[in-house]
Amino acid sequence: MQIKEILTQTPAEQEVTVKGWVRTKRGQAAVTFIAINDGSTIHNIQAVVEGNNNINEETLKLVTTGACVAVTGKLIASQGSGQAVEVKAEKIEVYGTADETFPMQPKRHSMEFLREKAHLRFRTNTFGAIFRIRHNLAFAINKYFNDKGFFYLHTPIITASDAEGAGEMFHVTTFDIKNPPKTETGDIDYKEDFFGRETSLTVSGQLEGELGALALSKIYTFGPTFRAENSNTTRHLAEFWMIEPEVAFYELEDNMALAEDFVQYVIKYALENCADDLAFLEKRLLDEEKNKPQNERSEMALLEKLRFVVDNQFERLTYTEAIEILLKSKPHKEKKFQYPVEWGIDLQSEHERYLVEKHFKKPVILTNYPREIKAFYMKQDADGKTVRAMDVLFPGIGEIIGGSQREDDYEKLLTRVKEVGIDPENIWWYLETRKFGSAPHAGFGLGFERLVLFVTGMTNIRDVIPFPRTPKSAEF
Ligand code: 4AD
Ligand code: MG
Secondary structure (H helix, E strand, O other): OOHHHHOOOOOOOOEEEEEEEEEEEEEOOOEEEEEEEOOOOOOOEEEEEEOOOOOOHHHHHHOOOOOEEEEEEEEEEOOOOOOOEEEEEEEEEEEEOOOOOOOOOOOOOOHHHHHHOOOOHHHOHHHHHHHHHHHHHHHHHHHHHHHOOOEEOOOOOEEOOOOOOOOOOOEEOOOOOOOOOEOOOOOEOHHHOOOOOOEEEOOOOHHHHHHHHHHHOEEEEEEEEEOOOOOOOOOOOOEEEEEEEEEEOOOHHHHHHHHHHHHHHHHHHHHHHOHHHHHHHHHHHHHHHOOOOHHHOOOOOHHHHHHHHHHOOOEEEEHHHHHHHHHHOHHHHOOOOOOOOOOOOOOOHHHHHHHHHHHHOOOEEEEOOEHHHOOOOEOEOOOOOEEOEEEEEEOOOEEEEEEEEEOOOHHHHHHHHHHOOOOHHHHHHHHHOOOOOOOOEEEEEEEHHHHHHHHHOOOOHHHOOOOOOEOOEOOO
């Protein structure tokens, strides 16, 4: 039985075996208390070793923080406070010892330190909680779409197209990079490469997702995504997971409604199914905040913040309206923004955070961005200046979702593709869907780690993915 299950049993001196890793051992000769955790729950089970048992002292000496053990004994009502049941140990088997150099000793470690020990940080309360929540969110996402009749479509990881047109891709090749074959003109001859063309890791499954949606009507992708942008921020990873629903017959308004309902559903799922882990993380954050000056403390505790997002409608406004608000804002007038504000700019995170955290104090959906700052595939508005884009902005996170209604007019799309400098030959298959049975459709991408960041209240995206990939870092 896993510890999660044992902790719910009614103690009646039944025999149980607990297998897990020792978190702490304390006590004297007469009685020793061992806290064991197996990752099934944030809670440890306490094993009590009394002097008059048949466990020999040599074995007990091997039971140290970090060791892996199996403890067999009777499940009894706990004598102490803090837990309902405990195991009266009768037998201890030590699977693996851990000496005092085991880095996860029971004390507070910095997140930086734990990142350097990513192979062992799973064994801390904080990371156990984070990765259980991450799992639950992934499960809720699949459940949400399945219940709503969406099909999970697996789009390729290796691709020859650059979906976002940003050109920040990781190349995939089997060439000897010191000596690739060259053409007569001296260029690298990709015809000789594994796929017979230049290929990269995907930045988005959207283009292929659209092909699926224009047949299956409702699809979603949920896969790894790669971006070689050199952004060393607390919000960017070079490898992250993205969820991309794509729906035929949806327009921008339907897309916004889906995004809102979807995000609220998965957060609600976490509130209902990860209560213990969230309570632990909330307490951890509150403890941390005590060390901060009053004005830097957050206004809401973690659970309150999550409930607030679940219970309140997201604010909807256009990019143009947002610019007007920013132009009238105090930080703009007092020149406190680092970046200038004018119609046409790509909003910086300071602007997004002002709108969400100061002005509206709730999640915001911004729509109808200038076409020049958005991807080629977005449907153009009648004014010729903006496109049917939508970004969902979250407190503390900034952009959590980016999406749009797609351009479904063949000629308009082709013109735009050429304008932005994409060779139509490279995405002939994408363009053909607008030639044969084109349909209005829309979709969006949710950055999974940004969602996990929001739900766990963590502050660095490197701490919500098991093994983060960031510039100059791919250790584990
Ligand atoms: O806004 P983005 O670039 O949109 C797309 O890729 C579209 N193809 C989505 C679609 O319409 N199907 O990325 C979507 C989301 C962002 O809002 C952000 O949450 C996340 O992906 N994201 C990142 N997360 C972590 N690290 C990065 N480097 C990220 N880049 C984007
Ligand atoms: Mg975006």
